[in-house]
Amino acid sequence: MLKNKSYIGISFIILIFGIYAIPKIVERIQDNDIVKGDRLDQVGGTTRRDDKLVKIGPAPNFELVNQDNIKVSNETYKGKVYVLEFFFTTCPSICPKMNLSMLDIEKSFFGNPKFGLVSITIDPSHDTPEVLKSHAKLLGVKSSNWNFLTGDREYIYNLANKGFNLYVGENNKIKGGFEHSGLFALIDKNGNIRCRKDNFGNPILYYDGLDKKGVRDIQQDINILLKE
Template structure:
């Protein structure tokens, strides 16, 4: 039902144009004594042509190849099962990267729920994965992350919750991905971090959309529905590459 609503919301102008045009041909037919039959078929042709142009333009821009920013940073960390996971283990898999911590009281619960939506969408894809890196590794040990994953109800075998040395993780976040992460005693939970998701293709490259001026929109908003829907669409594109 939401898909139908989104369709009408996106193309409301087309429906408005159709209604106004129909009213116009009724008036023209009445006042200029032109047969309604001829006007109606001309009207249908105009609507068909307009619809085709709009859909073709939309198709071209929607499925335009995503920008390739460069290689994602290398890393080697420990997952919730105590196994060492590196970026090399994710080669051949489209994957999403986020930074979080298990005791986060602010944005993490929202990010968790949105990431679960992404997981559900691609649950049966072995060539897809998720990487959730804690920014509080002193507390978030493998055992803690294991319980956290179970609490969330994680099902995908390629969803890795990673921990390691804190300074190393912060370097990956702040310098590697340019996604903010820091310890802050004044922040709720004692830490603060970005709410964005990074999208990585099968070759280990960061991929993203671009704005109307051709500039890269580096990451996807993990807190809002439009960002989550966008990354799901783009994951599908990358899985087909």
């Protein structure tokens, strides 16, 4: 009799466990989450969804002139999240793709006073404020928080190469005469360079402005920073 009661008790416990646990297991399988956990996330090198964006350090200070011949500096963007790139208007290769990516980002956050964009030319002898204004008009730029900047060549090259560690240089052997990366820098409201981690938990530093995934990633991370 006691044995029968024990079996009934055990069976009841198993039944309750099944009612509670099985739907959870099914849900995790559907979400592809069944093998994820703290240890496995570290071993497998996957980025945890609750990881905060990495703070790389303060973005370098800058002061240049925009397409309206007005001085613009990092202080102009204080309290704003912004994306910064280096480009030039006559670029025959990657710049048009970067411009399209920046336009996509502009469209996603258009009208938000806490967001802005910065495009700094690496060909300042050609890209005067007047040229930059025409270029912005040609692109169809609408945001008043998107500044196209020009200034002293040596100052700009030091800002890119030593300040942001984003390579720019002259090369007469390639079409267009200049070379640079297609990367975007993401800066938070406090002037810090921020980024997400890669699949191995390492900071990516900058975002690929030539890749749809890179643009999608930076848009997601802009949203995160705007809420901070």
